[in-house]
Amino acid sequence: MSIKSELKRKxxxxxxxxxPLIYICCGRTATLAFVGLAFAVFVILEPFRIVEEWRDRIKxxxxxxxxxxxxxxxxxxxxxxxDDITRPHEREGIAAHIYFAxxxxxxxxxxxxxxxIGAITVATLGDALAAIVxxxxxxxxxxxxxxxxxxxxxxxxAIFVLTPLVGLFxxxxxxxxxxxxxxxxxxxxxxxxxxxxxxxxxxxVDSLLxxxxxxxxx
Numbered sequence: 764m765s766i767k768s769e770l771k772r773k774x775x776x777x778x779x780x781x782x783p784l785i786y787i788c789c790g791r792t793a794t795l796a797f798v799g800l801a802f803a804v805f806v807i808l809e810p811f812r813i814v815e816e817w818r819d820r821i822k823x824x825x826x827x828x829x830x831x832x833x834x835x836x837x838x839x840x841x842x843x844x845x846d847d848i849t850r851p852h853e854r855e856g857i858a859a860h861i862y863f864a865x866x867x868x869x870x871x872x873x874x875x876x877x878x879x880i881g882a883i884t885v886a887t888l889g890d891a892l893a894a895i896v897x898x899x900x901x902x903x904x905x906x907x908x909x910x911x912x913x914x915x916x917x918x919x920x921a922i923f924v925l926t927p928l929v930g931l932f933x934x935x936x937x938x939x940x941x942x943x944x945x946x947x948x949x950x951x952x953x954x955x956x957x958x959x960x961x962x963x964x965x966x967x968v969d970s971l972l973x974x975x976x977x978x979x980x981x
Contacts, residue, residue, distance in 0.1 A: 882962035
């Protein structure tokens with residue numbers, strides 16, 4: 764994918780920051796309702812994105828009701844942009860936004876406020892910066908196509924986001940884990956696994972800190 768297409772994809776990906784913003788402004792219940800509704804809409808629309816015949820049926824139906832050249836060009840414009848930002852494995856499979864919404868719901872439901880906000884923000888902002896920095900400035904590449912520069916961008920973003928929310932040690936541990944998950948693109952999709960990995964790591968480290976502190980005081 765070209766840097767131009769990557770920028771368009773990540774610009775859309777950054778709309779995921781609305782989830783932590785809603786959590787901060789409106790609370791947990793409103794966030795769960797928003798994410799749950801988004802997930803339901805995504806699931807309903809997803810077959811029409813994948814199955815071209817169904818999409819064409821809707822398109823031609825709209826043009827039959829409102830035969831406008833402007834409408835036809837508008838539909839083609841949207842389709843072109845969607846195709847441009849779609850990764851090869853998503854053309855006949857589940858796209859990233861569904862995985863992202865599902866993971867966000869799980870993280871908000873099961874984890875404390877600061878952990879959920881941090882994990883979703885890192886998975887959104889860190890992933891975007893890793894891709895953009897890697898595409899633009901990546902010079903030291905690995906066999907899977909990822910770059911040292913992109914991974915470093917993710918790692919530093921995670922520390923910057925998480926430290927004020929959960930403290931330095933949980934931030935460092937979860938930044939390392941999140942970087943590894945992003946690098947290896949753990950299944951089913953890194954938009955799902957990244958959020959859960961970061962939130963779970965913060966939770967575990969935060970839970971163990973009092974134990975280690977008590978041992979250090981002995």
